[in-house]
Structures are given as C-alpha cells and as structure tokens.
Amino acid sequence: QTVVTQEPSFSVSPGGTVTITCGLSSGSVSTRSYPSWYQQTPGQAPRTLIYSTNIRSSGVPDRFSGSILGNKAALTITGAQADDESHYYCVLYLGSGTWVFGGGTKVTVL
Amino acid sequence: EVQLVESGGGLVKPGGSLRLSCAASGFTFSSYYMNWVRQAPGKGLEWVSSISSRSDDINYADSVKGRFTISRDNAKNSLYLEMNSLRAEDTAVYFCARVEISRYSSGWYNYYFVMDVWGQGTTVTVSS
Numbered sequence: 001q002t003v004v005t006q007e008p009s010f011s012v013s014p015g016g017t018v019t020i021t022c023g024l025s026s027g028s029v030s031t032r033s034y035p036s037w038y039q040q041t042p043g044q045a046p047r048t049l050i051y052s053t054n055i056r057s058s059g060v061p062d063r064f065s066g067s068i069l070g071n072k073a074a075l076t077i078t079g080a081q082a083d084d085e086s087h088y089y090c091v092l093y094l095g096s097g098t099w100v101f102g103g104g105t106k107v108t109v110l
Numbered sequence: 111e112v113q114l115v116e117s118g119g120g121l122v123k124p125g126g127s128l129r130l131s132c133a134a135s136g137f138t139f140s141s142y143y144m145n146w147v148r149q150a151p152g153k154g155l156e157w158v159s160s161i162s163s164r165s166d167d168i169n170y171a172d173s174v175k176g177r178f179t180i181s182r183d184n185a186k187n188s189l190y191l192e193m194n195s196l197r198a199e200d201t202a203v204y205f206c207a208r209v210e211i212s213r214y215s216s217g218w219y220n221y222y223f224v225m226d227v228w229g230q231g232t233t234v235t236v237s238s
C-alpha cells in the first residue's frame with residue numbers, strides 16, 4: 001500500500017517562509033507523479049493551488065510555489081499571510097487512474 | 111460558471127445503501143474524468159474512485175472496492191456513487207471533483223492529472 005507522507009504541522013510568522021514536503025513511503029516523488037497541492041479551511045471544499053509539480057492554478061498568489069526537493073514534492077509559501085492559515089494536502093498520481101493523498105499539513109500563522 | 115453540486119447524503123444504518131449524485135454545469139462534462147474524494151470527520155482527504163469520460167476506465171480505492179460503484183450519465187451531466195454494505199468508517203463528507211488529465215497546446219499534449227474543480231460536498235453518516 002502506497003503511503004504519502006507530509007509533516008503534520010508547521011508554524012510560521014507573518015511574512016515568513018514555510019516549505020511543506022510530500023514524500024513516498026517507498027520510493028521517490030518525481031514530476032511523473034504529477035504532484036498537486038490543495039488548500040482547505042474547515043468546512044470548505046479543497047482549493048487547488050499547484051498542479052503538475054509547479055503550475056499555479058488561476059488566481060493563486062505567487063507567494064505559493066511548487067517544486068521537487070530531493071526525492072519529495074514541496075510546497076513553499078513565501079511571505080506568509082494570516083489567511084494562509086489552513087490545512088494543505090498533496091496528491092500524487094499513481095497511474096492507471098488512481099491517486100493518493102498525503103495526510104495533510106496544518107499551517108498556523110502567528 | 112463551472113460548478114459541481116453533490117446531493118444524496120444522509121444517515122444510514124450499517125450494512126445499508128446510499129446513492130450520491132453530482133450535478134455538473136458550466137463545462138463539457140462528457141470530456142472529463144471525474145473523481146470522488148471523501149473526508150472523515152477530523153481527518154484528511156481520501157481518494158475514493160475515478161471514472162473516465164466514456165466510463166471505460168473505472169478505478170477504486172481498496173477501502174471501497176467491491177462495495178461502491180461509480181457511474182456517470184453524460185446526457186444528464188451527472189456523476190454517481192452507489193454505496194452498499196456501508197460501514198461506520200465510511201462516515202465522511204463526499205466530494206466530487208473534475209479531473210483535468212491533459213491539455214493540448216502548441217502541437218502536443220501536456221499532462222496534469224489534477225482535480226481542478228470541486229463540489230461543496232455531501233455528508234454521509236453511517237450509524238445505528
């Protein structure tokens with residue numbers, strides 16, 4: 001069974017930078033996993049932030065960026081703002097019409 | 111406006127059945143893969159099932175395989191999830207999501223496999 005790992009939580013100061021990573025329990029994440037990132041606040045539907053590793057969805061501020069760091073996908077928030085306080089989820093495409101979500105990372109801005 | 115609206119959630123007893131619907135509007139529904147994703151109370155997101163635009167490629171998470179059936183009616187712009195033999199652990203908010211597999215640009219296809227549009231979700235509670 002494929003497990004996707006994320007840090008459970010991060011705390012960042014306003015204006016600071018935070019990088020959330022997305023790894024595989026066995027193996028490496030590459031662009032061929034088409035990693036995407038979603039933001040979700042309580043009671044709301046997920047919002048698509050980044051797809052295909054590093055493409056920002058329409059309307060997403062450029063303080064959000066995606067990359068591959070070593071053997072993991074990464075989401076970086078540069079210049080964090082108060083309304084970035086959310087849960088963030090990565091998703092990897094496993095092929096053959098199947099996807100797997102990471103466990104999510106709660107980001108607190110304080 | 112591109113929109114997905116789920117319905118059909120509710121309270122059901124363990125072992126019971128429920129059928130969820132997702133109504134799509136504002137885009138050519140018949141051109142897109144679609145996914146169901148769920149979120150148990152206080153937990154993370156879990157991919158549940160996918161269906162191709164012509165229903166010829168269907169996939170399920172191991173946790174629901176053999177109990178859930180995904181289907182679609184392109185004439186009605188609707189996606190469905192038939193859920194049988196429901197268990198307490200199926201209690202969750204169920205989201206439908208549009209999937210953009212690829213886009214043709216400048217002479218070739220770029221692949222994305224992204225869930226780019228989401229509904230607001232419908233709540234399923236399995237309890238006696």
